[in-house]
Amino acid sequence: MAEADITVQVCYAMPDSTFLRSLSVPVGTTIGQAVAQSGLLQAIPGIDLAINMAGIYGKRKPLDTVLHEHDRVEVYRPLLADPKEARRRRASSKPAKG
Numbered sequence: 001m002a003e004a005d006i007t008v009q010v011c012y013a014m015p016d017s018t019f020l021r022s023l024s025v026p027v028g029t030t031i032g033q034a035v036a037q038s039g040l041l042q043a044i045p046g047i048d049l050a051i052n053m054a055g056i057y058g059k060r061k062p063l064d065t066v067l068h069e070h071d072r073v074e075v076y077r078p079l080l081a082d083p084k085e086a087r088r089r090r091a092s093s094k095p096a097k098g
Helices: 031-036 083-093
Strands: 005-015 018-026 055-058 072-075
Touching: 005 031, 018 031, 031 055, 031 072
Parallel strands: 005 072
Antiparallel strands: 005 018, 055 072
């Protein structure tokens, strides 16, 4: 008997558009394999999985994580600004209370 397939999604959000593809993959498929099969790396050539983090539903996971039915694989863009530094800049531009 053949192994069953599971359905997963692969997504990547850009400032002006979103890549979102549903895939039917064999049980045991990993995050890295699903990203490769989705066509994301061909559609957006600047993505490097050695640099860009990936995860499932907002939680970072290694590329060898095995997927389950209805998982949504997310590939994350690098941060443009350090969140702590951005918070400091916003705080210093506001007038002091008191």
